[in-house]
Amino acid sequence: MSIVVCAEQRDGKLRKISFEALSEGKRLAAASGETLKVLVMGSGIAGLADELKKYGADEIAVADNEALASYTIETYAAVLAAYIEQENPALVLMGHSGVGRELAPRAAAKVDCGLVSDCISIEFADGDYTFKHPVYAGKAIGTFKVAGPVRMATLRPNVFPIAESEGAGTVVDFVTEVPPAKVTVTGVNMSGGDRPELTEADIICSGGRGLGGPEAFALIEELADALGAAVGSSRAAVDAGWREHSAQVGQTGKVVSPNLYIACGISGAIQHLAGMGSSKYIVGINKDPEANIFNVADYGVEGDLHKIVPVLAAKLKEELS
Numbered sequence: 001m002s003i004v005v006c007a008e009q010r011d012g013k014l015r016k017i018s019f020e021a022l023s024e025g026k027r028l029a030a031a032s033g034e035t036l037k038v039l040v041m042g043s044g045i046a047g048l049a050d051e052l053k054k055y056g057a058d059e060i061a062v063a064d065n066e067a068l069a070s071y072t073i074e075t076y077a078a079v080l081a082a083y084i085e086q087e088n089p090a091l092v093l094m095g096h097s098g099v100g101r102e103l104a105p106r107a108a109a110k111v112d113c114g115l116v117s118d119c120i121s122i123e124f125a126d127g128d129y130t131f132k133h134p135v136y137a138g139k140a141i142g143t144f145k146v147a148g149p150v151r152m153a154t155l156r157p158n159v160f161p162i163a164e165s166e167g168a169g170t171v172v173d174f175v176t177e178v179p180p181a182k183v184t185v186t187g188v189n190m191s192g193g194d195r196p197e198l199t200e201a202d203i204i205c206s207g208g209r210g211l212g213g214p215e216a217f218a219l220i221e222e223l224a225d226a227l228g229a230a231v232g233s234s235r236a237a238v239d240a241g242w243r244e245h246s247a248q249v250g251q252t253g254k255v256v257s258p259n260l261y262i263a264c265g266i267s268g269a270i271q272h273l274a275g276m277g278s279s280k281y282i283v284g285i286n287k288d289p290e291a292n293i294f295n296v297a298d299y300g301v302e303g304d305l306h307k308i309v310p311v312l313a314a315k316l317k318e319e320l321s
């Protein structure tokens with residue numbers, strides 16, 4: 001039996017979550033004695049195998065096909081399901097990214113296997129896997145088992161450590177019929193400019209209703225630029241039209257786990273915490289000493305963000321340049 005990792009690439013570049021999933025797959029394979037295989041899908045991506053070799057997979061399967069040039073759910077789910085049917089693995093891992101959130105359930109339904117989403121821990125003991133993921137907007141952690149033979153899990157980004165590993169595996173072509181896509185991608189406009197993608201960022205600076213208006217997001221951007229961070233937002237700021245929904249962190253937005261999350265003018269509602277509560281270090285900047293964000297913050301700064309954030313950004317720029 002094997003563990004299969006579905007690696008994710010965008011524009012020919014492997015996403016960080018692929019290395020996290022591979023490293024976790026390697027750790028679990030060592031515990032369970034399974035072999036580790038990785039599948040990467042796309043067009044003109046044969047070169048990615050070299051990079052994947054650094055993480056100790058026994059086999060790297062490359063599904064390189066022009067029909068996979070753009071991600072569409074029908075094509076990618078069909079290829080992943082065909083690979084799972086061929087390999088009949090004990091476990092399939094992929095990132096809980098925008099793609100993984102859509103691809104995993106579709107592929108799981110195709111191969112009729114159980115899926116645990118947004119895992120923050122997976123352990124192997126007594127011949128079976130145990131999965132943990134936050135439930136009830138992060139208020140509790142649920143523990144799950146999946147009736148085999150195939151189990152699937154998506155991994156919360158930035159939670160599982162990346163570890164390079166010896167034992168570069170063989171590279172094989174995975175050739176299968178790709179069904180025609182019902183939806184054709186005619187163009188992609190990326191928002192966020194040169195800043196890191198929110199779910200992959202090591203540092204996130206977020207703004208909420210306390211900013212007072214859309215123009216004050218310039219302060220958050222300045223702070224983010226000083227730190228090389230991504231910019232996030234609370235739902236209140238998104239609902240007010242100050243920021244795109246793609247920046248929303250929380251229960252109905254993105255789930256993030258950066259090393260550092262700086263919440264500026266965000267009260268810390270439970271639905272916001274559901275999206276960022278697993279961040280390693282949380283800094284809250286809020287003028288209300290009773291704000292809930294201070295209950296989860298490692299460092300709290302009480303005061304007016306309009307005064308604090310520019311000083312912090314200038315000091316960081318000076319220190320880090």
Ligand SMILES: Cc1cc2nc3c(=O)[nH]c(=O)nc-3n(C[C@H](O)[C@H](O)[C@H](O)COP(=O)(O)OP(=O)(O)OC[C@H]3O[C@@H](n4cnc5c(N)ncnc54)[C@H](O)[C@@H]3O)c2cc1C
Binds near residue numbers: 210211235303
């Ligand atoms: C089903 C459901 C799903 C939801 N999903 C999400 C979600 O995904 N993400 C999310 O964020 N919310 C979500 N919410 C909304 C959530 O309940 C809160 O309403 C929202 O998070 C509040 O955003 P906020 O903290 O920016 O605003 P507020 O709660 O209004 O807080 C603003 C904060 O700014 C502080 N402040 C004001 N002025 C200043 C200043 N000058 N300097 C410093 N601090 C200042 C205030 O003290 C206050 O603490 C959801 C709600 C529901 C019901």
